[in-house]
Amino acid sequence: MGLVFHVNGAPIGALAVLVAVFSFLFGCVGSQISDFLQMNDFKRRFASCPDLNALDACEFSNVRSGLIVSLLSIGTLFGALFGAAIADRLGRKKAIVVDNIVLIIGIIVQISSVSAWYQFMIGRIIAGLGVGALSAVVPLYQSEIAPKEIRGTLVCTYQLMITAGILIGTRNLEQNGAEWRIPNGLTMFFSLFLMIGILFAPESPRWLFGEGRYDDAEHSLARIRGVKVEDNDYTVRQTYEEMKAAVEHESRMDKFRWIDCFRPRDKMLYRTVLLAVLQAGQQLTGANYFFYYGTTVFQSVGNVDPFVSQIILGAVNFGCTFLGLYIMERFGRRWPLIIGGLWQSAWLFVYAAAGTAKDPTENKSIGTLLIVSSCLFILGYASTVPLRRRATGFLIAFFTPFITGSIGFSYGFVFAGANLFNALFAYFFLYESAGLSLENVDRMYNDPNIKPWNSHKWVPPGAESRHDYIQGLQAERKTGGEKPVHRELADDGSSHDGTVVGSENPAKLGKHGRKPEVH
Template structure:
């Protein structure tokens, strides 16, 4: 146990980084499961076993019915929908670590069901449904665990690793698929699915060696264990933790919060009251989660291999890897963009950017037949990559960040569950109905997504408040201020501060235990901002 670095004068331990990265394997599991199905659907042995073939033994004559293909792809999302709703109470009952271990086991059971089927596509689909229960539960438990264990000074970066690992999992699935496609017989798709055992094993076993959430331990009255968990994250020896200023302060804040929450009874209906714009915020983030799916990103991730086969690309596996690499690499850019430029501007600009390239994609595929025009096919690939660049840099990480910082503390878990369920619901609807829509309108489907991206940008402009650089308590205050409008919220600051910049400066000084600018001003002039 040792201090890795100091941020704003506060120690950060190696354990804080290790637990965030390990917990992010939950995102990797989801990304891998999302990425694998696109390539599996075009593997010869998989089509021979589960598709309808006009000539037995000839994979080129095998095709999935629209319903069958949609269910194989989309049942994962139904599982994640229900899993996300039960993930939080499971983590509250078992503790964050044990909950993740159990959820990894559920995912592994689904993998077993998938790889043991021989000619029954329904069994494979049900296996994906059960794996989805594990994935959805992890999507609730992992960010919660990361937020509760990470030091506040780097909490945003560490919790964002969940989205980063999702994109990494998608890329790894594409790479493994291209290596396994030439394996004879069922070894091709069974290898891709079977390797899925590795990821939950790493998370499910490894997490047991990590410290438990100090927030959860405090809620159970296990204060000594909570203090030790905080010491691990800070890199402070346990013998020194009892008298350590920062650890003592954080533990006391947790105890006060737990006592307050015990005295305040909250239910699901509190998420839909007009008081303090609770209904407004619930509907806003649920709508943005819906539009994150309606950007069209999963159109490429779920059906990318099929899409690029249809545009005449000889090796669609390679194209998938290119898309996956762009998605993964640009997520790093997204972490910087959302930190540097706030929330509203990136989402608005990202929505417009994505709309433009989807329009190009759809117009090119509609104007000429990409299977006979190589230039059109290349243009469609380039436009898809540039769309993914915008998505990974803005809407992919941005919406998940908003889930964590928009809601008030006492109802955050419930409102986050509702908004996340919206994401999984639309994930399922798109995955299931996309084959039907593509059959009817082909590449004109891109025009639909282009319009949705523009609509999302408009919603952000008129309804989303700028929450960057504000504490969670200040965000709650901003949404409750009747004089603050979304388009003016970037300049809003809590009472007692002259501007958002003044707020940031004083907050950083306070965290570093330096004299506040206002204190210096009072000492020199005898005046300071009037506190309200």
Template sequence: MTFTIRGTPIGWLTIFIAVLASMGGFLFGWDTGQISGLIEMDDFKERFAQGPPGEKDWNVWIEGVIVSLLSVGTAIGVMCGAPIADWLGRRWAMTVECVVFSIGVIIQVTSFTAWYQVAIGRLVTGLGVGALSAAVPLYQSETVPRQVRGALVGTYQLFITFGILLAYCTNIGTRDYNNSGQWRVPIALGIFFAAILGVGILFCPESPRWLAARGRNEEAYRACAAVRGAKYGDGNPWVEAEYQDIIAAVKRDEHLGQASWIECFHRPNKTLYRTLLGMALQAGQQLTGANYFFYFGVSIFRSTGLSDSFVTQIILGAVNFFCTFLGLYNMERFGRRKPLVFGALWMSFWLFVFAIAGIVGGPTEDEISPGVGKLLIVAACLFILGYASTWAPGIWIFVGETFSLRTRARQAALATLSNWTWNFLIGFFSSPIASDIHFAYGFVFAGCNLANAVIAYFFVYETADLSLEAIDDMYNDPTCKPWKSSDWVPAGYESRDQIKNKDEGQAAEVGEWSKSPSAIPGEQEKNKANPLQVA
């Protein structure tokens, strides 16, 4: 079954692949969202917090360790994820990583009074989540057609927000349990969600680019056909064109051998440029300040005069989730650069409002009036609107489509390592910093967002509507500057609009070419030639 976007056939399998693989993002969101509520639950605090029975409360450093060790695990996991994804393939790598995640969940739910066992369990789940964060965007960007790549790769971020929201809702549903089910149930549910991804992904096709890079050309062609909803060997022009682009890119790199980590820092082909830019943007995504609210939202709004701070977090989570749909639209409608620039400026403004309102309304959280508390929540919601509709999906799309085929897995891993490193730093240090400077912490993130806007304007290239191979060519064009990259087009085109509007005309031209027996796998097999061999 197929449907059409911009005159281009897309198979329903494409949607299924994007949604299922995005469960890797859901697992991260689930762990991120649940911990802010768990540390406020009575049974969890009584078992793992410090102080005399009945009066226990968190030492800010131990709280930081429990919250942030997930990010330590993800930082390690993402570095393992790249070679695993290259070795086993994108699909089997995700299955193995779901098993690792589940082991971490088991460690957590079998804890009784040792806070460090919970922390170790979060470390292990982080290994799985981090490795998934390397494999999932790669698999999505390498598999889905370019006409829907931005929106479908962005579903990874959408599912992060969905995981956060569902974790908030689960926390509020279990917090009134009078036993350890308060926190064991939300944690244990992670195994169920991991099983959906770990088992389901094995029924999807492997990345055609990964297959072609290993000489498995016939399987690569079948994968291209599957996501287009086409039959194998029927000469579908879209399948033929995409397959030929993949083979050409593979042949261009095959004489270079296996890429090493050090090659990610080589200057030729703007490899170093792209590696450092990816790391800077992933760090910038964390330094927007979003996870400050997601990790510590319950604590931040506990004393603002609102009746239920758990409900406040659900409001923030719902804004984050539903505004991510706007983000998917923005990335397709306005490209990549403009949303990143204007989104950073929008977030900076509302963080200034948040910080000023907090400082004027009272130097500490305990002195905030109900009126100021409501203003804080409005500012936080409008900040999250900007984050969810720009930087949240935009950076994962950047990682999925910017790097060249040969070094893509390793460069994506290094960029994502930067994300998890800063995620850890924010998770670990936010509690003690906020306890000292309180709402002035918002000024730090507001300044970081101003820096993000500058980086996005001067260094990010516009990649919308281009194939992964054309994106690589754009970066290698010495005449193309980031702020003018929206006008860059592959040979044979005059504008990006022409790429979008003339897809049907291109299909007709490719259709004539594809009638050649040498381009159709079925004919090659009849002629007993090497399947899908390209001269």
């Protein structure tokens, strides 16, 4: 069945790891626009130029630059809203193919732009629809297909590949707009790679279970683990029974509707607000300020090459994302967000204070401090914020030219305050989910005895600590489990024998409720 790795005693197929590269294209779409705005050929074609022989006189108005940069986010917003619905209807794989076709159309519209800035802008909107839909489906697909032993790392590799995409760019290739057309063309290549590659990947087993295709779901689980169904692998049996029980339980519940996200039952309103604030908070960290307008920002410093500064920021972002993957696996999700928010806030205060204290165009030391503080901010951002979305970035992208034109580097104080708020919000409201299956995360949020600040102590019944729980899973995988457990769910989500489904402590039954064979 190909190359197989073992993590905590559980087999993981190489195919599950390769899924991570599918998100590489996202970084190529949004962040390159920072460089485009300062490219001579791009300015000659799309900016306001009183004299084409004097490129220094070509400038984008705040409205035009804001629209070109931000309308990708508008498309992304609507794409994200419809992306999940399309994926539920067509399946994850088909949805990814459709979304990539939309993205490619948008890129073609951009590349074919000659002098009409609004054509490029329209292409950005169309591309945003594809990116938004993919940003909803790809992480969903990754989280559903990823073995739980590496789910956190694999889903966060989504961000690693985004940061790699940010590094792609060209310079000094002004003939026929090559310096901005080539990066767009590369994005289309990555999109084609994703669209074709996904055809050879397994469908999401969770979606297949929801469609009642149990045999297909079992084959998908086996492919993910790098084994055959006939091998009767314990981990595959365990996951199969857990998913099947959860789906059957959900089928007996009332059909979930969008309005249910805003009902207090099962703490759905709590989690909806939590997710909304966390996503909005990530947009307000200030990262998009640097990635969308970094070249323009550092051009105002005056003593450094703005393109080089942007590359430095991108390299720090990429390199520190590796650190972020380790931190998340070692320390969980909650505390890195808290500490990261405090770190980012501190360096943004330094950035804003330095920029407002003295004119960086006249003081080389201040200019250097601005770049250093920016890099240290990005270090904290890349190391502690595992998942990011662009869907809510429109307001930041559109209004940044107006705000910076009015208050300059003081804009950093706004982001510093937002990061401080993010840290406090994560402390008081975010639960620690590291090491838990998706089903058990749901149970933790509904446990009335657990609060966010002690959520790291929550475990399913039968374990003394989160560490013991994970160690117990490892021991069971080595032995293949010992006693079968009846998996039929009661209305409260527990099994009739009192065992909580998804606790993963007992051995699971084989396919269709049969006792697993012992070899």
